[in-house]
Amino acid sequence: MKFTLSWLKQHLETDAPLDVITDKLTALGLEVEGVEDTGKALAPFVIAKVLSAEKHPNADKLRVAMVDTGAGEPVQVVCGAPNCRAGITVVFASPGAVIPATGDTLKVGAIRGVESRGMLCSERELNLSEEHNGIIELPEDAPVGTGFAAWRKLDDAVIEISLTPDRVDCAGVHGIARDLAAAGVGTLKPLDTTPVPGAFPAPVKVVLETAACPQFAARVVRGVRNGPSPQWLQDKLTAVGLRPISALVDITNLMTLDQVRPLHVFDAAKVQGDLTVRESRPGETLLALNGKEYTLPAGLTVIADASGAVLSLGGVMGGETTGVSETTTELIIEAALFEPAKVAETGRALQIDSDARYRFERGVDPASVVSGIEQATRLVLDLCGGEAGEVFVAGAEPAWKRPLTLRPARVANLGGVDVPEPDQVRILAALGFDVAQKDGLIHATPPSWRADVHAEADLVEEVLRIHGFDAIPTTSLPRDEGLPKVAVTAKQRRTATVRRLLAGRGMLEAITWSFLAPETAKLFGGAPDELALLNPISADLAIMRPSVLANLAAAVGRNAARGYPDLALFEVGPAFRDGTEKGQDLVAAGVRAGLAVARHWAKGTRPVDAFDAKADAIAALEAAGAPTANLVVSTDAPGWYHPGRSGCLRLGPTVLAHFGELHPAVLEALDLTGPLVAFEVFLDVIPQPKKKGGTEKPKLELSAFQPISRDFAFVVGKDVEADRLVRAAKGADKALITGVQLFDVYQGPGVDAGFKSVALSVTLQPVDKTLTDAEIEAAAAKVVAAVTKATGAVLRG
Numbered sequence: 068m069k070f071t072l073s074w075l076k077q078h079l080e081t082d083a084p085l086d087v088i089t090d091k092l093t094a095l096g097l098e099v100e101g102v103e104d105t106g107k108a109l110a111p112f113v114i115a116k117v118l119s120a121e122k123h124p125n126a127d128k129l130r131v132a133m134v135d136t137g138a139g140e141p142v143q144v145v146c147g148a149p150n151c152r153a154g155i156t157v158v159f160a161s162p163g164a165v166i167p168a169t170g171d172t173l174k175v176g177a178i179r180g181v182e183s184r185g186m187l188c189s190e191r192e193l194n195l196s197e198e199h200n201g202i203i204e205l206p207e208d209a210p211v212g213t214g215f216a217a218w219r220k221l222d223d224a225v226i227e228i229s230l231t232p233d234r235v236d237c238a239g240v241h242g243i244a245r246d247l248a249a250a251g252v253g254t255l256k257p258l259d260t261t262p263v264p265g266a267f268p269a270p271v272k273v274v275l276e277t278a279a280c281p282q283f284a285a286r287v288v289r290g291v292r293n294g295p296s297p298q299w300l301q302d303k304l305t306a307v308g309l310r311p312i313s314a315l316v317d318i319t320n321l322m323t324l325d326q327v328r329p330l331h332v333f334d335a336a337k338v339q340g341d342l343t344v345r346e347s348r349p350g351e352t353l354l355a356l357n358g359k360e361y362t363l364p365a366g367l368t369v370i371a372d373a374s375g376a377v378l379s380l381g382g383v384m385g386g387e388t389t390g391v392s393e394t395t396t397e398l399i400i401e402a403a404l405f406e407p408a409k410v411a412e413t414g415r416a417l418q419i420d421s422d423a424r425y426r427f428e429r430g431v432d433p434a435s436v437v438s439g440i441e442q443a444t445r446l447v448l449d450l451c452g453g454e455a456g457e458v459f460v461a462g463a464e465p466a467w468k469r470p471l472t473l474r475p476a477r478v479a480n481l482g483g484v485d486v487p488e489p490d491q492v493r494i495l496a497a498l499g500f501d502v503a504q505k506d507g508l509i510h511a512t513p514p515s516w517r518a519d520v521h522a523e524a525d526l527v528e529e530v531l532r533i534h535g536f537d538a539i540p541t542t543s544l545p546r547d548e549g550l551p552k553v554a555v556t557a558k559q560r561r562t563a564t565v566r567r568l569l570a571g572r573g574m575l576e577a578i579t580w581s582f583l584a585p586e587t588a589k590l591f592g593g594a595p596d597e598l599a600l601l602n603p604i605s606a607d608l609a610i611m612r613p614s615v616l617a618n619l620a621a622a623v624g625r626n627a628a629r630g631y632p633d634l635a636l637f638e639v640g641p642a643f644r645d646g647t648e649k650g651q652d653l654v655a656a657g658v659r660a661g662l663a664v665a666r667h668w669a670k671g672t673r674p675v676d677a678f679d680a681k682a683d684a685i686a687a688l689e690a691a692g693a694p695t696a697n698l699v700v701s702t703d704a705p706g707w708y709h710p711g712r713s714g715c716l717r718l719g720p721t722v723l724a725h726f727g728e729l730h731p732a733v734l735e736a737l738d739l740t741g742p743l744v745a746f747e748v749f750l751d752v753i754p755q756p757k758k759k760g761g762t763e764k765p766k767l768e769l770s771a772f773q774p775i776s777r778d779f780a781f782v783v784g785k786d787v788e789a790d791r792l793v794r795a796a797k798g799a800d801k802a803l804i805t806g807v808q809l810f811d812v813y814q815g816p817g818v819d820a821g822f823k824s825v826a827l828s829v830t831l832q833p834v835d836k837t838l839t840d841a842e843i844e845a846a847a848a849k850v851v852a853a854v855t856k857a858t859g860a861v862l863r864g
Contacts, residue, residue: 068227068228071307078243079254089226092243103225105225111161113158113215115134115187117187118134120132136161142161145179148189149200150204156211157203159187160188166186240325250535262441266455269285271338277368281404281462282460291452293395323426327516329422330443336396367409368380368410382423404436410428430518433465472511473510482530557755565690565691568687574637574659578640579640581643582609590707591705615640616658620739627660633661634660654748659680659683660743687748691753693754699717700715702714706730775831775838778826782822783859785823787858793807803831804829804832807828811824
């Protein structure tokens with residue numbers, strides 16, 4: 068919500084400086100997001116008069132003007148505007164001035180060999196409008212040498228505040244002034260809602276056929292002249308970012324911003340018969356005021372005439388076919404109430420945002436229909452002339468009174484600050500509440516414009532807000548044993564541990580959407596129809612993701628396109644199998660792309676590979692408490708992984724993780740350049756560690772005897788996984804064997820076709836004595852026997 072300081076002071080009698088007002092607004096909950104001092108930007112520009120304008124000696128379309136700036140000798144300026152001529156009053160910028168539209172600093176220069184010591188400005192160069200066909204021409208009596216901004220009353224601060232959805236009453240300047248007045252920053256000026264007498268009976272009637280419009284008022288005004296709005300009105304709208312259109316349209320915009328009272332005006336000559344407010348029918352169309360044509364679904368709130376044609380979308384936007392123009396002489400002013408939910412439904416269905424929709428879907432004052440049309444009528448008569456007919460009102464003002472009771476002690480109980488009862492009564496009355504005191508209680512009925520106040524706690528908040536939240540004393544929590552400990556579940560603790568672990572491995576945490584495009588979902592196993600969103604925010608975010616990897620891979624692509632190909636990302640978040648609660652998995656997923664070892668003069672580079680992803684997955688599982696010593700590797704990873712460079716980590720039949728390179732077809736579809744490796748760890752299926760007595764770790768037992776390492780080379784079928792040999796060797800003697808390391812795989816001369824040589828290093832750790840040669844040989848025989856039995860491998864000769 069934007070407004071100017073002078074606009075605010077038209078509703079608020081105050082001498083408070085700008086900084087006091089902005090500080091108080093934020094304290095009231097109307098947070099100031101910014102203050103733009105337009106007068107400061109326009110300070111260097113002064114009013115000047117062109118004394119002469121001669122043709123440039125070296126250019127047909129340029130003029131050499133002598134300009135009186137009111138500061139002494141005339142100044143020579145080269146100007147290319149077609150309306151540059153002697154005798155006109157203009158806006159002049161001297162060297163050193165910064166042009167608002169471009170940010171350029173003006174300098175003395177030579178244009179086609181003629182010196183120019185300044186600039187004559189257009190409206191676009193000063194950010195006043197888009198007009199740039201010529202320089203600004205001011206009235207002849209504009210005082211030469213005077214600052215242009217001050218003379219034009221543009222030296223006004225523009226304040227922008229952020230509104231919470233419940234405070235629609237402050238989506239108008241009068242409502243903001245009311246809050247400030249209640250807080251003691253001036254006196255609120257009353258609105259003039261005196262009815263305008265009707266000169267003739269209402270020629271247009273209104274029929275309500277839908278409960279989505281409880282009240283509708285219409286008034287015909289004849290004999291109007293619709294031209295440009297006066298300068299004061301144009302300046303108001305321009306200052307807050309709206310483009311002035313015509314007097315009639317500008318009046319409706321003024322009422323929206325000033326009173327939170329959206330209106331619409333129809334050209335009566337373009338409307339056939341009476342108006343009907345009804346629901347739209349499938350296939351009806353409307354050419355809206357934004358120039359777009361919309362095909363309407365059934366059930367939207369529309370305004371139609373006797374021909375059945377749709378003229379307007381209720382509470383959202385009017386139609387172009389009945390819009391007012393410079394030829395309009397008779398108009399229909401509309402002021403109505405529309406149900407917030409239906410207005411929101413219309414705006415979302417047609418993707419239309421408007422100032423009217425913003426206010427209606429938050430709840431416009433239900434008592435403002437008749438008073439709003441009276442104020443609008445007075446503005447039309449003042450600015451456009453004509454005579455007004457009687458007001459036709461269809462429907463009735465909905466019931467809005469909600470008597471509430473405030474126990475004065477509740478302010479201190481809930482808010483922590485003791486506000487005297489008389490002050491509570493004064494604050495509520497200043498905010499427009501109907502207040503009475505009886506039997507030690509405060510009976511307060513919220514005003515019609517405060518639809519957000521429903522209970523005693525809301526009254527307490529209003530008192531505290533106006534009294535000042537900064538008056539609430541700061542109280543520290545007691546530091547004793549009575550404070551409850553932080554309640555962290557095992558799942559939350561596990562998730563946090565995995566996050567820290569992956570970050571410690573050099574990966575960056577990402578937070579991506581839980582949605583993606585249906586085409587992308589198909590690359591990662593697809594998703595059932597029940598995961599499609601009914602109202603997606605984008606076509607690229609239309610379905611719940613079946614895998615976290617899809618969005619991480621897309622993030623890698625965006626980084627690579629910006630010059631960062633070597634990247635490691637992870638995310639802990641949900642993946643979805645179906646629409647049920649149990650169809651959601653908590654997954655720790657990560658991707659690595661580019662080089663695992665960067666270029667260095669002392670060592671070679673290495674791209675990432677499947678083993679990097681496997682190491683990440685195992686580390687994450689270990690951090691999550693999985694018994695990694697019992698993990699089994701299988702080669703049945705899902706279809707989005709490379710079939711020969713991927714695998715699953717299993718605990719019995721349960722898959723705990725996937726890892727490997729992404730499938731080349733997936734990379735191609737996502738426009739990614741490999742290598743790109745990834746892992747997915749399913750945190751929900753990892754078994755909780757079993758508690759044994761306490762939470763302390765077991766005592767570290769170190770052996771005093773030297774470990775012994777023995778190497779074995781086995782010949783085995785080439786399709787047998789090396790992991791099977793490693794696990795068989797580990798199980799040969801669990802008391803003595805503490806480690807098995809795979810250090811070589813060989814296929815070639817000396818090994819029969821269809822076979823491979825797998826070399827293992829087995830570590831024997833004696834505990835109570837030094838092993839004899841016989842004991843070592845016995846252990847070696849156990850290893851060979853166990854591997855042979857499990858895999859069919861034979862010891863290589």
